[in-house]
Amino acid sequence: MMHMHMTDIIIKKRNGEELTPGEITFFVEGYTSGDVPDYQAAAFLMACFFNELNDAETKALTEAMTHSGDVADLSAIHGIKGDKHSTGGVADTTTLVLAPLVAACGLKLAKMSGRGLGHTGGTLDKMESIPGVTTTLTMEDFIKQVNEIGVAVMGQTMTVCPADKKMYALRDVTGTVDSIPLIASSIMSKKLASGADVIVLDVKTGSGAFMKTLDEATRLAEVMVETGKRAGKRTVALVSDMNQPLGQAVGNGMEVMEAIEIVRGEREGDLKDVAMELASHLLVLGEIADSKKTAREMLDRAIKDGSGIKKMKELVQAQGGNPAAVDDFSLFEQPSEYGEYLAKSDGYIAGIATEMVGHTSVILGAGRAKKDDAIDFSVGIWVDKRLGDPVKKGEAVFKVYANDKNKLDEALAILDNAVTITDTPQGKPKLIYAVID
Secondary structure, eight states, X not given: OOOOOHHHHHHHHHTTOOOOHHHHHHHHHHHHHTSSOHHHHHHHHHHHHHSOOOHHHHHHHHHHHHTTSOOOOOTTSOSXXXXXXEOOOSSOOHHHHHHHHHHHTTOEEEEEEOOOBTTBOOHHHHHHTSTTOOOOOXXXXXXXXXXXXXXXXXXXXXXXXXXXXXXXXXXXXXXXXXXXXXXXXXXXXXXXXXXOSEXXXXXXXXXXXXXXSHHHHHHHHHHHHHHHHHTTOEEEEEEEEOSSOSXXXXXXXXXXXXXXXXXXXXXXXXXXXXXHHHHHHHHHHTTSOSSHHHHHHHHHHHHHTSHHHHHHXXXXXXXXXXXXXGTOGGGSOOOSEEEEEEOSSSEEEEEEOHHHHHHHHHHHTSSOSSTTOOOOTTOEEEXXXXXXXXXXXXXXXXXXXXXXXXXXXXXXXXXXXXXXXXXXXXXXXXXXXXXXX
């Protein structure tokens, strides 16, 4: 191989030319090992930001990042392995609804998840709010558990995508985060390193999402599906709404309880609808169902016959938790303070500042401002009204659960700016805007 120079690669991309896979790999390997310094990587990423990477370049970047660290070998798991990823939102508890249901239907779900950061919650924190549950599994135990009960949820124990960790930190401080190909390769490299065969993506759009506009979200979905397909993985993406919290519970333990009620068949709503849509696609891609209609019937049956909730208990028990908590919510950590934000006037809910609601739950202690912050599993916000709902003056819009009176007061003051009430009814937003396959 001829000797490459990083400077030449930067200039080539700066001039808007297409990079070869070899050049992209040279950058990723050099940056991961420390041979390419931050200042050259920053210049390279800015060139990629302005002269967007095409599909072939995005695939090459994704694959180089995937192979910068350990790639999970899940071949010891029997059958087709599914994975699901959300680009992050508020009250976005779809994994905890769909995981037991798809496993009850016979699909293997080998899920590596993340922790919450900023205004979006993380599945690992939610899982760990169930008394006793751990998400720290060895790869060996992870594989064994998926083979035995069909589902496991763990944090990444291996060194997965070190290139992405380094690049993301640099993008964060150099103004190069919101490039669709760079976001797509960041997400997809982690998914490909996780080793699943089929991937269902949930790309959020709206006020509480990373992608604020439908156009951006749709493009990101398309690029990720294309990248997954080029890597030989069956991939589908939904573009779904995040202009209001998806579920009603915002906070770890509360979100788990809401998910359990859905799996028990006791609760309907947007969270259930999105989870069932994602789960249906997983069953079709995973060859468990021949159509989305059949898939939906299987999932409904898993709720009705109790096999879904039985699977939820198996999952909790397998990961060290107390399965009795699935039936008895008093076993969860309980908050000591309670307050309500009351509507200031009669009318209709016209806006919910979703990101603000997420940030308020962080102030209460439900999330992290910094990576090593501790989390309070019991606190959170219950969103009583949805967009388009009628509301009376003095009616509760947000119910706030806290463990600190000052934080409770602070949260109620912030939530005063989080809701817009109008005299005339506003339409309800669409829940799922597009399916990209």
